[in-house]
Amino acid sequence: MDAFDLDSAYRLHPQVSVRPERFGALLYHFGTRRLSFLKSPALLSVVTALDGAPTARAACAQAGVGAAELPAYARALATLAASQMICARTAA
Amino acid sequence: MPDSATDLLERTAEEAADTAGAPAPTEAAAEDVIAADLLVEELSIDGMCGVY
Amino acid sequence: MTIGGLPGAVSPAGTATLVEEFRSGLAAPICLTWELTYACNLSCVHCLSSSGRRDPRELSTAECRRVIDELERMQVFYVNIGGGEPTVRPDFWDLVGYANAHHVGVKFSTNGARITPEVAARLTASDYVDVQVSLDGATAEVNDAIRGAGSFELALRAMRHLARAGFAGFKISVVMTRQNVGQLDKFKALADSLGAQLRITRLRPSGRGADVWDELHLTAGQQRQLYDWLVAHGENVLTGDSFFHLAGYGQPLPGLNMCGAGRVVCLIDPVGDVYACPFAIHDAFLAGNVRSPGGFAAVWRDSELFARLRGPQSGGVCASCSAYDACQGGCMAAKFFTGLPLDGPDPECVRGLGQRALALVDAAAPRPAGDHSHRTSVTRATGPVPVSIGPRPADVVATTASSPARRGVPARACGQDPLAGFALPAR
Numbered sequence: 158m159d160a161f162d163l164d165s166a167y168r169l170h171p172q173v174s175v176r177p178e179r180f181g182a183l184l185y186h187f188g189t190r191r192l193s194f195l196k197s198p199a200l201l202s203v204v205t206a207l208d209g210a211p212t213a214r215a216a217c218a219q220a221g222v223g224a225a226e227l228p229a230y231a232r233a234l235a236t237l238a239a240s241q242m243i244c245a246r247t248a249a
Numbered sequence: 250m251p252d253s254a255t256d257l258l259e260r261t262a263e264e265a266a267d268t269a270g271a272p273a274p275t276e277a278a279a280e281d282v283i284a285a286d287l288l289v290e291e292l293s294i295d296g297m298c299g300v301y
Numbered sequence: 302m303t304i305g306g307l308p309g310a311v312s313p314a315g316t317a318t319l320v321e322e323f324r325s326g327l328a329a330p331i332c333l334t335w336e337l338t339y340a341c342n343l344s345c346v347h348c349l350s351s352s353g354r355r356d357p358r359e360l361s362t363a364e365c366r367r368v369i370d371e372l373e374r375m376q377v378f379y380v381n382i383g384g385g386e387p388t389v390r391p392d393f394w395d396l397v398g399y400a401n402a403h404h405v406g407v408k409f410s411t412n413g414a415r416i417t418p419e420v421a422a423r424l425t426a427s428d429y430v431d432v433q434v435s436l437d438g439a440t441a442e443v444n445d446a447i448r449g450a451g452s453f454e455l456a457l458r459a460m461r462h463l464a465r466a467g468f469a470g471f472k473i474s475v476v477m478t479r480q481n482v483g484q485l486d487k488f489k490a491l492a493d494s495l496g497a498q499l500r501i502t503r504l505r506p507s508g509r510g511a512d513v514w515d516e517l518h519l520t521a522g523q524q525r526q527l528y529d530w531l532v533a534h535g536e537n538v539l540t541g542d543s544f545f546h547l548a549g550y551g552q553p554l555p556g557l558n559m560c561g562a563g564r565v566v567c568l569i570d571p572v573g574d575v576y577a578c579p580f581a582i583h584d585a586f587l588a589g590n591v592r593s594p595g596g597f598a599a600v601w602r603d604s605e606l607f608a609r610l611r612g613p614q615s616g617g618v619c620a621s622c623s624a625y626d627a628c629q630g631g632c633m634a635a636k637f638f639t640g641l642p643l644d645g646p647d648p649e650c651v652r653g654l655g656q657r658a659l660a661l662v663d664a665a666a667p668r669p670a671g672d673h674s675h676r677t678s679v680t681r682a683t684g685p686v687p688v689s690i691g692p693r694p695a696d697v698v699a700t701t702a703s704s705p706a707r708r709g710v711p712a713r714a715c716g717q718d719p720l721a722g723f724a725l726p727a728r
Contacts (some may be wrong), residue, residue, distance in 0.1 A: 174404070176329065176376040180322050184330070185294065185378040187406055187429060192331065192378075194290040194319045233288035240291055290319040292557070294332060294378065 159245065163217075163227075165245040168208040173242050179202060182222050183243035184242050200233055208245060320557055326387075326545040326564050326611035328530075328599065330373035332408075334383060335569045335595070337365070337393065338660025339673035340384065340695045341385040343412050345437070345448045346515060347476060349580055350570075351508040352385035353579055353675035359571040362392040368569065369396070371597045373404045381405030383579075385571070385673075401429045409434060412452060413459030419457075421466035433472035433500065434460050439487035443480050447517075464495040471509050472539065474500040477527060478517040485530050489538070500599035501527075503543035506638040506648075514639070524649060525550065546631035549624035549651040563588065563610035567601065573599045577610060580634035581669045624652065631655070640666035 162165065174188045180207070181195035195201050202220035203213075210216035213234055214227075222230050237243045326682050340355035341348075372380060380400065387393055387409050391451075400407050407433035414431070416424075416547075424430050440446025443452035463471050473492050475481065481488075492499040506514035517525060528547045531538065531554055542556040557565070562578035571573055573591040576582055582713070588607050589600035601669065616622075619630045632646025639648040640662040646654040 174376060174378055176378075178322075178328050179325075183327070185331075187378075190294050192292055192294050194322070196290065196319075196322075197289050197292075200288050214630075230289060236289045236291070292319070 161231070161238045163231050163234075164208075164212045165211050166211060167216075167234070167238070168189060169204060170241055172186045172246050175201070175204070186240070186242055191240055193237060194207045195233075196244040197205060200230065200240075203230060203234070203244065208246070224248075239244070304643070320559050323557065323561070323565050324559060324611070324614070326607065329377050330567055331377075331561075331565050332381055333372075333377060333567050333569065334381045335368075336384050336394070336571050336579065337382055337387040337670075338385040338390050338571050340389050342389060342414050343386065343449050343452055344675050345412075345435075345452075346513050347447060347504060347508075347510040347543075348385075348674075348689075349508040349510055350385065350582060351669055351672045351674050354412040354673045355385075356572055356671075356673060359444065360573050360591070362395065363581075364573070366399055368591055368597055369400050369403055369405055369575075371591075372400075375601070377405060379408060381408050381410065381433075381528055383410040386412055386414050387534050395725050397430060401427065407431070408472075411459065412437060412448070412543065413456040416459035416462055418462045418466065421462040421468060424463070425466045425468040427630075428633070431471065432463060432468065433474045434463075434497075435474050435476075436488075438481050439480065439484040439491055443484065445720070446478075446480065447478065458498065460495050466476070469496050470656035471497050472500045473497050474502065477501050477519060478504055479519055479523060480617075482523045482527055486529070497522075498537060498539060500541065500592065501543070501634055502541045503686040504637075505544075505580045505634050506666075507634050507676065508582065511638050511666070511669065512654065521651075521653065522650060523587055530553075539605075546628050546635075546647045546649060546653060548627035553627050558627065559629055561631055562586070563604075565591050569597065575604070577606060578634055580632070581637065583637065583667055585637065585667070586634075587670075601611045615644060617642070619644070619646055619654075622652070622654070638669070640664060647665065647675070 170186060170188075173183045174187065176185070177182045178199075181197045182201040184195065184204075185191075186193075193231065195204065197219055199222060203216050206211060206216040206219045209217055213231075217227060217230050234243065234244040238245075332450075336352075337352065337353055339352045341352040344353050368712070370596070382397070386391075388411055390396075393415075397407050399418065406429045410433045412435050417436075424432055435657040436444060436453070436456045437447040438453065443455075444594050445451070459473070461673055462622055473488070473495075475488055480661070488501070489499055491497075504510060504514070504518055505520070510517075524547060528544070528550050528673075531540070531544065531547075532552060535554070540554060540556060542558065542561070544554055545560075547558060548554065548558055562581065566576055567575055567588065568579040568582070569591060570582065573632040575588045575591060575597065577586040577588060586606065588604035591597045591600065593599070595603070616625050616630055619625045619628075630644070631650060633643055635644070635648050636643050637661060641648055641655065641658055646652075648655040648658070648659055650658075
């Protein structure tokens with residue numbers, strides 16, 4: 158699997174269901190039967206923005222993620238990519 | 250006159266605490282979590298209590 | 302004895318852990334258990350829902366579909382369907398299909414009754430249906446003593462059909478008992494041979510389980526044996542988070558290690574009653590009914606019982622024990638149905654504190670809410686005969702029983718036997 162790259166395009170995996178929660182969101186992958194627990198509403202905004210944004214970096218900016226927080230969000234997105242919750246989007 | 254049930258239980262719990270082995274830290278519950286990230290945690294849905 | 306908590310300590314961390322968030326409740330259950338019917342072709346001695354006979358008030362097909370519509374709106378990811386034996390409902394396959402079409406995944410629990418090769422093939426083809434076959438012995442002798450003559454063969458046949466159809470990873474679910482804990486390696490080997498995943502769960506004194514708890518629950522030595530086995534071999538073995546009360550032994554087992562009742566999970570029963578947990582079918586844990594205004598969503602969101610369970614919990618007398626962080630005081634249902642207070646130790650507390658507490662219980666333990674057991678006994682090789690009504694025979698005395706309530710000794714002199722406590726004068 159390719160390493161996560163902030164400057165690549167991503168989207169939510171089609172088998173993933175997203176449920177907003179008080180603390181952020183729950184993601185459930187129907188294929189892997191794994192749950193991901195997003196612990197900030199901002200991270201949910203990033204994940205929701207991925208599909209329409211040219212890059213993950215742009216999605217973070219769109220969600221209001223500042224430069225200081227970006228590394229933490231990049232790490233979170235990398236985790237989600239590693240568990241197939243989000244996947245690379247081939248160029249349209 | 251015997252102690253009340255509650256007193257007895259509280260005393261035995263404290264005795265157990267004194268003689269206990271190394272307690273499992275709360276953080277150890279996160280061991281099963283693949284990414285002990287600040288923003289993301291993951292686990293399997295099959296691990297839920299109350300599930301058939 | 303209140304169900305619900307007192308103000309407790311706040312988490313010191315800036316961001317709450319997953320478990321801490323779950324303890325406060327979620328917008329919807331992560332998955333829930335839905336018992337579709339009380340009807341069952343078997344009469345397992347430990348049945349948590351005391352199933353056997355259908356209830357005349359069971360939800361209709363249309364009502365079930367409305368529940369599924371609600372689950373879809375709430376974005377419940379998947380539902381565990383059981384019973385009784387869910388496949389004996391004529392609309393079972395219809396409802397499974399309806400759930401999938403409405404974005405609700407299904408895992409159903411079965412004794413193997415209707416899993417023909419054709420059914421197995423259809424299930425294999427679906428991405429959103431999982432199957433769990435119940436088995437309580439790795440041999441017919443051990444299994445059938447619990448589940449009835451012929452039940453081992455029934456389950457094995459279903460499992461072979463699933464394996465041959467190519468259904469990888471179906472679950473084999475075992476309730477651990479005194480009689481089968483020595484067969485753990487055999488269960489694992491059986492699951493491996495069928496391409497299935499082993500799931501072992503804890504026996505609770507719920508439903509008919511209350512009547513066999515004394516003779517079937519694990520001894521202290523067996524609990525340790527089970528814990529050691531899980532630590533050594535349990536990597537691919539599911540436990541339904543059943544054994545978090547064993548975390549007091551040291552290293553916690555994988556899982557949330559918390560009671561999810563009313564917070565992460567709940568039960569919808571065949572007549573639409575919503576309980577905190579499938580092991581707690583009793584008025585004390587009844588949150589509402591799906592037939593009332595607002596349906597299931599309103600119950601999950603607004604029920605007073607669930608609000609209490611989602612509030613901070615005090616450990617009661619357990620809070621001073623060093624193991625409390627790990628074991629969380631154990632299983633609510635296990636405590637309730639052995640007559641123990643909810644703010645005290647679990648009956649199987651690994652430090653023996655539950656056993657001491659049981660000796661102090663001086664009233665009969667609560668009985669399950671309903672009893673849908675078959676009225677006539679099913680032939681079995683060994684083991685107690687389940688009866689749906691009738692007092693405990695006054696002359697049954699189990700010397701290994703853990704509490705007066707279970708020993709057959711009337712709790713009070715004016716209890717079941719009119720002659721209780723009355724000694725005939727010597728001739």
